[in-house]
Amino acid sequence: MGSVPSENRRERKKLDTRQKIVKIGMYFFRKQGFDSTTMEQIANEVDISKATLYNYFPVKESIIGDYWQGNIKEFKFQILEMIQLLPDTRSRVQRTFTKAAAELFKSKEDIYKIYLSYWLRNLNNQSVNERLRSGFEDIFTMIIKLGQHAGDVRKDMSVELLVKYLEVLFLTVCINWLSDPKLFPLEATLAQTVSLFIEGAGLGSRKSKTKNEGEESAQGKLL
Amino acid sequence: MGSVPSENRRERKKLDTRQKIVKIGMYFFRKQGFDSTTMEQIANEVDISKATLYNYFPVKESIIGDYWQGNIKEFKFQILEMIQLLPDTRSRVQRTFTKAAAELFKSKEDIYKIYLSYWLRNLNNQSVNERLRSGFEDIFTMIIKLGQHAGDVRKDMSVELLVKYLEVLFLTVCINWLSDPKLFPLEATLAQTVSLFIEGAGLGSRKSKTKNEGEESAQGKLL
DNA sequence: TACAATATTAAACGATATCCAATTATATGT
DNA sequence: ACATATAATTGGATATCGTTTAATATTGTA
Known part of the structure; x- marks a missing residue:
């Protein structure tokens, strides 16, 4: 999973929480839809407080x-x-x-x-x-x-x-x-x-507009 | 303004309030932005209750x-x-x-x-x-x-x-x-x-447009 | 250990939207 | 004109939710 290990524990933990949030959040979004999933629900499932969740994802x-x-x-x-x-x-x-x-x-x-x-x-x-x-x-x-x-x-x-x-x-x-x-x-x-x-x-010939050649010869075909 | 007079007074009044809401609502939206305008504010200004406002406009x-x-x-x-x-x-x-x-x-x-x-x-x-x-x-x-x-x-x-x-x-x-x-x-x-x-x-010539050639039976026609 | 930086949290906030029982206004039949 | 039914309005209470705040706890570091 975490291919790039962060320097210190704090960073590692943060990354971990972050991924956990995304994973669980997406799970809920899929399962019950975006609007019917509340931030509280996600926070509870990740086992962090709602405020913390907002610290990671401001919206x-x-x-x-x-x-x-x-x-x-x-x-x-x-x-x-x-x-x-x-x-x-x-x-x-x-x-x-x-x-x-x-x-x-x-x-x-x-x-x-x-x-x-x-x-x-x-x-x-x-x-x-x-x-x-x-x-x-x-x-x-x-x-x-x-x-x-x-x-x-x-x-x-x-x-x-x-x-x-x-x-x-x-x-x-x-x-x-x-x-x-x-x-x-x-x-x-x-x-x-x-x-x-x-x-x-x-379908009309390329009039006025294009400066480049008018190449509408092949026009008959429509398909 | 009201070019088409409604049959009865009730309908007329409803139409009137409706227009008033829109007018005042738009005024606030313009003046202070959509998000900073609350339904309560609009209701107050129109001089109806919030519930009535929601009766007219559900969102x-x-x-x-x-x-x-x-x-x-x-x-x-x-x-x-x-x-x-x-x-x-x-x-x-x-x-x-x-x-x-x-x-x-x-x-x-x-x-x-x-x-x-x-x-x-x-x-x-x-x-x-x-x-x-x-x-x-x-x-x-x-x-x-x-x-x-x-x-x-x-x-x-x-x-x-x-x-x-x-x-x-x-x-x-x-x-x-x-x-x-x-x-x-x-x-x-x-x-x-x-x-x-x-x-x-x-810019290229119109070559093979699509595979569904079945279409152009009637194609030669117009134009 | 001390202390500053950072992360976490409970609680509060502001807003949308809903619901309800009571009240008022309007329409309609007599 | 009156009575009655129908529909609209209301204040107020309430739920819900996203987001913020201010205080607390944790961690990194000198």
């Missing part, structure tokens, strides 16, 4: 944040490696989407739901949002940068905006899927979304 | 919801008319975005932040969402349908999905702007987002 939601961060780390590492081997932006996005869906949601659907609502809840909270992020930001940033460099992603937009766009598209698919799996089957919708991201919703 | 946020709904109605009417006069999907989306942004954020921004996060929070809550909606749904639906019919919007994606994307894109731009106006200036970002939605992020 309830941050317990999820902690869990999520730990979870996403390995995923991020794997995907960042994989991405560089793929030939183009489309396949990179596609791969990221499906892998994320498979690993993060499929297995832990309920948790992600909680995390999503946490994320949404704090969209308007700058400080929290700063530390929080979706976890995908780094991945998407790399994808966009690679794409812009290789030339299959437009350069007339900031990396930040494109990244946000990707995040939001992905998020939407997930929310839709969670709220209505039949109407929005995960795999299919993700595939469509990749296409939407790359090619857009429009 | 604090719903006061904002009410305000929002009243606000969006006229807007919707105007935009739906305007839209049909515009030549293509791009201009329709563009116009809707800019007008919506101008309209919605003309007053104190914080309020909408709260409402937006309220809305987002309940995105996957069917029942709440039913009453809530973004208010844009109808507009976007019309835009997409017009576009698909006219042939400048792809038909291999469901109207519902495209509408959801539009909704969430718009909200994202707004939220980004609210949280960092310098990094995401409203007008420019909205314009870019429209372009992203229509043309996509890619």
